[in-house]
Amino acid sequence: MQPLRICLVASEVTPFAKSGGLADVVAALARHLHAAGHEVMLVMPRYGRMAGLEFGEGPTGIVLELGEARFQAAVRTTPLPGSDLLVRCIEAPDLFGGEALYYGDEGDAFRFAALTRAAFECCQREGFAPDVIHCHDWHTALAPLYLRRVYAWDRLFAGTRTLLTIHNLAYQGRFPADLVERLGLGAERDLFHQDHLAEGYVSFLETGILHATALSTVSRTYAREIQESEQGRGLDGLLRARADHLFGICNGVDIDWNPRTDIHLPAHYDVDDLSGKRECKRALLERVGLSTENLEIPVIGCVSRLTPQKGFDLVPDSLPVLLQREELRFILLGSGEERYESYFHWLSHDAFPSKARFWRGYDEPLSHLIEAGSDLFLMPSLFEPCGLNQMYSQLYGTPPVVRRTGGLADTVEAADGQGRGTGIVFDEYSSHALLATLEFALYLYGRPDEFRGIQERGMRRDFSWQGRAAEYVDLYRRLPSL
Ligand code: ADP
Numbered sequence: 001m002q003p004l005r006i007c008l009v010a011s012e013v014t015p016f017a018k019s020g021g022l023a024d025v026v027a028a029l030a031r032h033l034h035a036a037g038h039e040v041m042l043v044m045p046r047y048g049r050m051a052g053l054e055f056g057e058g059p060t061g062i063v064l065e066l067g068e069a070r071f072q073a074a075v076r077t078t079p080l081p082g083s084d085l086l087v088r089c090i091e092a093p094d095l096f097g098g099e100a101l102y103y104g105d106e107g108d109a110f111r112f113a114a115l116t117r118a119a120f121e122c123c124q125r126e127g128f129a130p131d132v133i134h135c136h137d138w139h140t141a142l143a144p145l146y147l148r149r150v151y152a153w154d155r156l157f158a159g160t161r162t163l164l165t166i167h168n169l170a171y172q173g174r175f176p177a178d179l180v181e182r183l184g185l186g187a188e189r190d191l192f193h194q195d196h197l198a199e200g201y202v203s204f205l206e207t208g209i210l211h212a213t214a215l216s217t218v219s220r221t222y223a224r225e226i227q228e229s230e231q232g233r234g235l236d237g238l239l240r241a242r243a244d245h246l247f248g249i250c251n252g253v254d255i256d257w258n259p260r261t262d263i264h265l266p267a268h269y270d271v272d273d274l275s276g277k278r279e280c281k282r283a284l285l286e287r288v289g290l291s292t293e294n295l296e297i298p299v300i301g302c303v304s305r306l307t308p309q310k311g312f313d314l315v316p317d318s319l320p321v322l323l324q325r326e327e328l329r330f331i332l333l334g335s336g337e338e339r340y341e342s343y344f345h346w347l348s349h350d351a352f353p354s355k356a357r358f359w360r361g362y363d364e365p366l367s368h369l370i371e372a373g374s375d376l377f378l379m380p381s382l383f384e385p386c387g388l389n390q391m392y393s394q395l396y397g398t399p400p401v402v403r404r405t406g407g408l409a410d411t412v413e414a415a416d417g418q419g420r421g422t423g424i425v426f427d428e429y430s431s432h433a434l435l436a437t438l439e440f441a442l443y444l445y446g447r448p449d450e451f452r453g454i455q456e457r458g459m460r461r462d463f464s465w466q467g468r469a470a471e472y473v474d475l476y477r478r479l480p481s482l
């Protein structure tokens with residue numbers, strides 16, 4: 001079959017700029033599409049934090065017009081690691097010169113509208129006629145609108161369709177309604193949700209949902225959940241109306257997450273020989289300053305953004321009960337909302353200094369060591385579009401403790417203590433349920449044969465990206481008939 005021409009545009013791409021799983025998914029998808037022989041144009045900002053990279057030159061002298069604002073931009077290129085695909089990084093110091101990815105203010109609307117326009121400009125400068133523009137989350141969700149109006153005159157885009165992937169409905173890119181004019185989209189006012197303009201706001205994500213050829217999200221269960229009011233965050237009606245254009249494609253795990261080859265681990269291991277995992281456990285305990293005297297004591301690890309999404313409100317009435325009662329270690333790496341950071345600081349510093357550790361911040365090597373060196377991985381999310389860590393942990397022989405929601409429901413099979421399952425799963429969003437589930441997990445840990453079976457089944461799972469990328473390609477090919 002003919003290879004496709006695919007333009008991917010996103011605010012984050014691993015390893016250049018990452019705040020969460022979005023970056024991992026975009027990088028893996030681009031890499032696998034390229035490896036499968038498709039022509040990929042991957043466009044992202046050149047953030048200030050990317051200053052240390054070496055870049056090749058791309059088109060220069062691009063002017064990005066947004067209402068009265070005009071931004072000078074140039075394209076710089078750099079290869080995507082593990083691939084010879086050249087990433088197009090949009091250099092525009094007035095927009096992306098700062099260190100942060102997101103500032104949480106109106107400036108973000110300009111920055112990411114500009115990024116979205118830049119993707120079209122890259123296609124034009126390079127004569128790249130995309131079959132698909134695949135945009136991700138609210139940041140680039142105006143692409144379908146730009147295609148429909150602003151770039152509709154250009155025959156280059158005559159055969160172009162759009163796919164919007166929703167990685168997280170919790171972030172919608174809502175701004176005051178007058179932003180429409182300030183972004184220079186006054187003539188396109190009719191394409192925004194009229195009731196919401198009247199109510200005084202505009203939402204980038206909603207606009208994308210209205211106009212993309214098709215929509216996808218990162219697991220089948222989440223695709224269903226967001227069509228209901230509880231998880232629809234006000235967009236469920238619109239998503240129901242587009243249900244036959246909404247698809248769920250589960251995320252995968254990329255090559256850098258493999259306990260046989262992981263460059264961040266002091267020892268390697270696989271499903272037939274877990275001795276290296278014990279070395280990782282020792283190294284992890286040493287690294288965070290916990291005793292290595294008795295390696296049989298179970299370690300529960302966690303790597304996460306500290307937001308309500310991740311279920312941390314369940315922790316204060318469950319985990320300390322166990323830490324008090326059991327010989328147990330808890331290691332958390334993450335950062336986020338102040339209230340969680342200060343709680344976990346208290347838990348590790350004041351309440352259980354010999355049993356718990358909180359490492360505040362972002363640390364790629366430590367995140368790999370936690371996945372490998374822990375015995376159980378905690379991920380009790382309130383909601384989870386897909387989630388990556390529960391997949392990593394299964395492959396690393398570290399059964400995840402998860403709530404049955406979104407992608408967690410689709411990727412973890414519940415252990416029943418009788419030779420089935422790959423993780424420990426609970427339903428009710430309550431501290432009580434989490435406590436009971438952690439108790440069950442520790443009980444399973446205490447039965448080595450049963451626990452080893454859970455580890456083995458998890459480690460043998462196939463979460464590889466080849467299959468995932470092929471699902472996207474199938475969907476891209478169907479776009480013209482949708
Ligand atoms: P989300 O995108 O909602 O944060 P995911 O599970 O999809 O959740 O992806 C999170 C990604 O970010 C994983 O690769 C995880 O290992 C990584 N991550 C999150 N917090 C940290 C941290 N503090 N240090 C290193 N990696 C982190």
Ligand code: GLC
Nearest residue numbers: 021022167218384385386387
């Ligand atoms: C979002 C979601 C997470 C998902 C990731 C990548 O950040 O919170 O569940 O895995 O995007 O799709």
